[in-house]
Amino acid sequence: MKISLLVVGDEILLGQVTDSNAARIGQLLFARGLGIAEKLTVGDSLEEIRRGLQYLRERAHVILVSGGLGPTRDDLTQEALAGFAGRRLVENAEAKRDLLALLERRGRPVNEIQLRQCRMPEGAEALPNAMGTAPGTWLEHEDRLFIAMPGVPYELEHMLAYQVLPKLENLPRSGVLLHRTLLTGGIAESDLAARLESWAEGLPPEYQLAYLPALGTVRLRLTATLPEKEQATAGLDAHFEEMAHLVEDVVVARSDMGMEERLGEILLKNKLWLSTAESCTGGSISRSITSVAGASRYYRGGVVSYQNDIKISTLGVPATLLETEGAVSEACVRAMVEGALGAFKADVALSTSGIAGPGGGSPGKPVGTVWLACGDASGIEAKCYHLPWDRRRNIEAATTYSLLLLWNLLRQRGYR
Amino acid sequence: MKISLLVVGDEILLGQVTDSNAARIGQLLFARGLGIAEKLTVGDSLEEIRRGLQYLRERAHVILVSGGLGPTRDDLTQEALAGFAGRRLVENAEAKRDLLALLERRGRPVNEIQLRQCRMPEGAEALPNAMGTAPGTWLEHEDRLFIAMPGVPYELEHMLAYQVLPKLENLPRSGVLLHRTLLTGGIAESDLAARLESWAEGLPPEYQLAYLPALGTVRLRLTATLPEKEQATAGLDAHFEEMAHLVEDVVVARSDMGMEERLGEILLKNKLWLSTAESCTGGSISRSITSVAGASRYYRGGVVSYQNDIKISTLGVPATLLETEGAVSEACVRAMVEGALGAFKADVALSTSGIAGPGGGSPGKPVGTVWLACGDASGIEAKCYHLPWDRRRNIEAATTYSLLLLWNLLRQRGYR
Numbered sequence: 001m002k003i004s005l006l007v008v009g010d011e012i013l014l015g016q017v018t019d020s021n022a023a024r025i026g027q028l029l030f031a032r033g034l035g036i037a038e039k040l041t042v043g044d045s046l047e048e049i050r051r052g053l054q055y056l057r058e059r060a061h062v063i064l065v066s067g068g069l070g071p072t073r074d075d076l077t078q079e080a081l082a083g084f085a086g087r088r089l090v091e092n093a094e095a096k097r098d099l100l101a102l103l104e105r106r107g108r109p110v111n112e113i114q115l116r117q118c119r120m121p122e123g124a125e126a127l128p129n130a131m132g133t134a135p136g137t138w139l140e141h142e143d144r145l146f147i148a149m150p151g152v153p154y155e156l157e158h159m160l161a162y163q164v165l166p167k168l169e170n171l172p173r174s175g176v177l178l179h180r181t182l183l184t185g186g187i188a189e190s191d192l193a194a195r196l197e198s199w200a201e202g203l204p205p206e207y208q209l210a211y212l213p214a215l216g217t218v219r220l221r222l223t224a225t226l227p228e229k230e231q232a233t234a235g236l237d238a239h240f241e242e243m244a245h246l247v248e249d250v251v252v253a254r255s256d257m258g259m260e261e262r263l264g265e266i267l268l269k270n271k272l273w274l275s276t277a278e279s280c281t282g283g284s285i286s287r288s289i290t291s292v293a294g295a296s297r298y299y300r301g302g303v304v305s306y307q308n309d310i311k312i313s314t315l316g317v318p319a320t321l322l323e324t325e326g327a328v329s330e331a332c333v334r335a336m337v338e339g340a341l342g343a344f345k346a347d348v349a350l351s352t353s354g355i356a357g358p359g360g361g362s363p364g365k366p367v368g369t370v371w372l373a374c375g376d377a378s379g380i381e382a383k384c385y386h387l388p389w390d391r392r393r394n395i396e397a398a399t400t401y402s403l404l405l406l407w408n409l410l411r412q413r414g415y416r
Numbered sequence: 417m418k419i420s421l422l423v424v425g426d427e428i429l430l431g432q433v434t435d436s437n438a439a440r441i442g443q444l445l446f447a448r449g450l451g452i453a454e455k456l457t458v459g460d461s462l463e464e465i466r467r468g469l470q471y472l473r474e475r476a477h478v479i480l481v482s483g484g485l486g487p488t489r490d491d492l493t494q495e496a497l498a499g500f501a502g503r504r505l506v507e508n509a510e511a512k513r514d515l516l517a518l519l520e521r522r523g524r525p526v527n528e529i530q531l532r533q534c535r536m537p538e539g540a541e542a543l544p545n546a547m548g549t550a551p552g553t554w555l556e557h558e559d560r561l562f563i564a565m566p567g568v569p570y571e572l573e574h575m576l577a578y579q580v581l582p583k584l585e586n587l588p589r590s591g592v593l594l595h596r597t598l599l600t601g602g603i604a605e606s607d608l609a610a611r612l613e614s615w616a617e618g619l620p621p622e623y624q625l626a627y628l629p630a631l632g633t634v635r636l637r638l639t640a641t642l643p644e645k646e647q648a649t650a651g652l653d654a655h656f657e658e659m660a661h662l663v664e665d666v667v668v669a670r671s672d673m674g675m676e677e678r679l680g681e682i683l684l685k686n687k688l689w690l691s692t693a694e695s696c697t698g699g700s701i702s703r704s705i706t707s708v709a710g711a712s713r714y715y716r717g718g719v720v721s722y723q724n725d726i727k728i729s730t731l732g733v734p735a736t737l738l739e740t741e742g743a744v745s746e747a748c749v750r751a752m753v754e755g756a757l758g759a760f761k762a763d764v765a766l767s768t769s770g771i772a773g774p775g776g777g778s779p780g781k782p783v784g785t786v787w788l789a790c791g792d793a794s795g796i797e798a799k800c801y802h803l804p805w806d807r808r809r810n811i812e813a814a815t816t817y818s819l820l821l822l823w824n825l826l827r828q829r830g831y832r
Contacts, residue, residue, distance in 0.1 A: 011628045013452045014595070015442025016637065019435055022457075026431025036429045038464065041438070041455040044626065048454065055471065072609045073616065074626045113613065114606050131804070133606070152629060154805050179430070190549070193488045193529050200489065210460065210490045212427050213568060221432065276699075276720070282706025283692075283699030286720040290698025293774050293807055301726040304692070304702040306717035310760060314719070314730065344726060358709055388547070389570050391709055 315339025483567030731755025
């Protein structure tokens, strides 16, 4: 059973929206041993949607479609689907009933524009939308299955997880796709490859190794494609352990979890409380830490000390230090860690101070200069980076490098 | 001149990476009046890359390819491109020279694996990679132009902006694509459509209106496709003003800028200092505010008071209030705003306290209950939401709704 994805929306081709849906669809399918074979993105045009459906139906049995189901004139998926399948576009009674009930619950008036969303190809089944107004569509046509879902991310995710996947899972399939990943930190992709390549070449053809580099980290993904789930799981586990052994010293996490999740695990297990004192990262570190469910069990809180006087009043950074060394200095980030440990009664603390850009640089401290520090009662480690990117990436990099600094400190202290 | 995009990478189909490159490519092209006609994403497979090239070359003159240029065995773009064009894969002398120079500058040893990146189809031109090790490729073949760029986002962005686009802009083209957007807040897509539809139907066929809904906001995009740039600009501006007039009361920003940028503009212009006191949003609001260049001219800073005692010690929230009302309460977010105004010497402050989930709910305060407040010396507005999503989206929604609350307060106070 081959699955492909058609994404509809000018806004994606124009770059006005990042296509987070496609990633989420891939994740949800992969978690069930299913994979997207290919993905095509087309604009809001009847002709392009139809051509896209034609192209994908040639090689896939199931064609998922996301986007173009809303109430406005630029939502053309249902009409294109009807045209492609040679069917009339008709109002679906179930879809209409659901929509009227939803509008009544929300206390909103019914208008013609909203009712348009209930039109779909004749003979198609409506998929209820628990999170919004546009219903999905399940259409069987010429030995192929077409499933249209709304483009609004949480609507799509809910419909896929609760309506579409349970039905898809029951269809016959020819093999199972499994994977396991591990996250490495502080090692370059080519150095990892030098360590792993001869091992990877000796893998049976059903196994594939991939490198997913990001700022400061590389994720290794080992994939197995085998007929039986049990066989695939056992084989994958054995090869995964071999791989993990070869890179043991740089492994941050032995699963799909991110750095911030792994740090949470270590902090929680060792009953350590973390706090943060951020300047140039502006809350990005605390956001990352608190993105993990249960972060309140190891994160005390933090301060975004964007102005110098807040570094003084909240963290107790000496005013003279700021005058002589400046805010972007080793002395300052060290004082910020001390302040965060004290003010927030934490066991370990992170701090950042730098010039994210595009303005604010000087000859001695050009844009991209960033000081990071991490410490506990036993000592503080500080590090300086000269980041070459734009504001957004410099902040992102400083955030990741801070988390790596914390990971290294925890490891040095023997916390696992 | 039609341009299409081939994205190569299993990790994108599997959802392990969100395809931010495609969005960035779309933005950079669009800024120069160019557009991506369609985008195909395929896995790391010689066969699939070749088939993708074949499909896209049928309708586009320029085929951009991103990804699959790295040093490891799963990087197959150059080989596929050579196979597709019927050319040998050869080491490019210029690319090798650049790579050796880069490794020397970085003080890193040369290894065989890295040198592999310099192989490309015979007759292709190497595009230097100023940000990394994998060179790009510019290949003219049978009246089509194939341009391969690395998948690492900042490498790709730099190569596209400085190497590829200047060359592409000089190629002959048949028309120009222009757009303008505006951002609305606090109005549903279908209500916007009800106001705009008859106007939009009267637009000449060269103009298109699109609705881009997000949490709490809808962006309206008006696009013009015309032969001449001057003509397109004048026509677009005239129709844009008509549109803006029809939705005047809900316009947040009359350009591509985001809510956080527009807020920054208003704060700066009116010489107002902002501070934040975040609990459930965990730094997400301060991150959003500080993502804007120059935020240090209007943002004082803030606290992420994740634990109750920090709400007391840093913000002066009364302990008795937390005992009687709880942290997730109107009284608490109001006290947090007062604390943030005082502790951080700000003119206006935002606060949040809620249960982002998945744990931490109770019958009286279920998961998703979020209190938000915004205020200044003249008063505080507080609002309660019951958010239905997962942790990540609840935090995202609380962040956007907080910014909307601030926008409304500033508007009520007459700040523009």
